[in-house]
Amino acid sequence: MARCSNNTLRTVRFYEEEGILRPAKRTEGGHRLFGREELDRLMLVTDLRLAGLSLDEIKHILAVKERGKEAAQEAVRALTQRIDELKEKLDVLARLRADLTETTDIMSACIKCTDGLFPSSCGACQTLSSRPTLPRSMKVLWTTSEARPAAEAEQK
Amino acid sequence: MARCSNNTLRTVRFYEEEGILRPAKRTEGGHRLFGREELDRLMLVTDLRLAGLSLDEIKHILAVKERGKEAAQEAVRALTQRIDELKEKLDVLARLRADLTETTDIMSACIKCTDGLFPSSCGACQTLSSRPTLPRSMKVLWTTSEARPAAEAEQK
DNA sequence: TTGCTCCTCACGTCACGTGAGGTGGC
DNA sequence: TTGCTCCTCACGTCACGTGAGGTGGC
Numbered sequence: 233m234a235r236c237s238n239n240t241l242r243t244v245r246f247y248e249e250e251g252i253l254r255p256a257k258r259t260e261g262g263h264r265l266f267g268r269e270e271l272d273r274l275m276l277v278t279d280l281r282l283a284g285l286s287l288d289e290i291k292h293i294l295a296v297k298e299r300g301k302e303a304a305q306e307a308v309r310a311l312t313q314r315i316d317e318l319k320e321k322l323d324v325l326a327r328l329r330a331d332l333t334e335t336t337d338i339m340s341a342c343i344k345c346t347d348g349l350f351p352s353s354c355g356a357c358q359t360l361s362s363r364p365t366l367p368r369s370m371k372v373l374w375t376t377s378e379a380r381p382a383a384e385a386e387q388k
Numbered sequence: 389m390a391r392c393s394n395n396t397l398r399t400v401r402f403y404e405e406e407g408i409l410r411p412a413k414r415t416e417g418g419h420r421l422f423g424r425e426e427l428d429r430l431m432l433v434t435d436l437r438l439a440g441l442s443l444d445e446i447k448h449i450l451a452v453k454e455r456g457k458e459a460a461q462e463a464v465r466a467l468t469q470r471i472d473e474l475k476e477k478l479d480v481l482a483r484l485r486a487d488l489t490e491t492t493d494i495m496s497a498c499i500k501c502t503d504g505l506f507p508s509s510c511g512a513c514q515t516l517s518s519r520p521t522l523p524r525s526m527k528v529l530w531t532t533s534e535a536r537p538a539a540e541a542e543q544k
Numbered sequence: 545t546t547g548c549t550c551c552t553c554a555c556g557t558c559a560c561g562t563g564a565g566g567t568g569g570c
Numbered sequence: 571t572t573g574c575t576c577c578t579c580a581c582g583t584c585a586c587g588t589g590a591g592g593t594g595g596c
Contacts, residue, residue, distance in 0.1 A: 243560065245577090250559095259568085262567080262568085262576080262577055269527075269528075276529075279480065279484045280484070287558080294528075297530060297531075311488050315492070325439060329471055329474045329478070335467070336467050339460060340464055368431065368432055372450070373450070374453060375453075398586065398588085401552095402586060416594085417551080417594045419550060419595090437585090442585090443584080
């Protein structure tokens with residue numbers, strides 16, 4: 233179970249404590265035996281966790297079949313909202329990925345810099361300053377740190 | 389700061405305790421004043437947290453400019469690996485999104501079901517059983533729960 | 545002067561991680 | 571018989587959340 237779903241044993245036991253999984257039976261020595269459909273259940277829970285749902289929200293969604301029509305409608309609403317949030321998260325991650333890729337590309341070039349400016353005098357580098365915009369991660373990670381401790385601009 | 393980066397005040401304070409942020413100065417009454425570049429820093433940290441990095445990993449990456457060439461190379465390697473992981477995560481989320489969308493579509497149709505089968509006798513529904521494959525979330529959430537408590541198939 | 549926002553402790557929480565010490569099953 | 575894998579407590583951890591009680595600044 234744990235290995236098939238890419239989880240730890242502790243996670244599987246924890247989900248059992250929480251009532252999310254139920255082993256079909258135990259072996260003589262206490263080993264858990266799970267039904268095949270529990271693996272599907274665990275894999276769905278794993279995906280939903282990855283998508284950022286809390287265990288309480290997941291329990292709520294899993295309870296659909298034990299409850300009535302209004303519960304199903306509620307679950308559809310909850311899932312729809314989550315799908316929208318997923319899309320936003322996907323967008324953020326894609327943006328970050330692009331930003332980081334650009335940054336590592338520039339950094340790799342900087343490391344090969346032969347002007348003797350790297351890494352202390354990058355502020356004087358015309359290759360960098362000729363770029364219209366630097367990715368945020370580049371700005372934060374690479375620009376000189378002298379300004380930081382003594383910065384005076386105000387912003388609460 | 390907090391609002392611009394979509395974080396709570398507690399988070400900003402916590403990052404300060406952790407040495408990730410440093411307010412430029414304090415007002416007479418103790419209010420924190422931050423420099424503009426701290427906001428860029430905070431926004432990058434926020435994105436990296438969203439991407440699943442731990443604060444320790446983030447601190448490591450932020451320390452690049454204080455350290456030498458080999459630190460920069462190490463940071464590029466670390467970021468490259470994270471970018472790959474991001475791609476995997478993006479794929480998982482996209483799959484889950486498609487799966488959940490299909491499921492909510494089917495569920496919405498089921499709720500409007502006029503055969504009197506919903507929700508107890510969905511197993512007898514030919515509209516469902518005529519589909520070649522159900523999305524996993526549909527299988528887990530919708531199929532009858534009678535099999536669960538007494539399941540006997542073995543899988544450790 | 546009145547709100548609303550910020551402040552500092554300090555304990556709580558969520559979802560597991562991590563040993564310690566012991567047994568099971570091929 | 572020897573490993574490797576599983577078991578049960580039970581305390582630890584990470585990244586904040588959440589009051590309680592108090593001050594600041596427009």
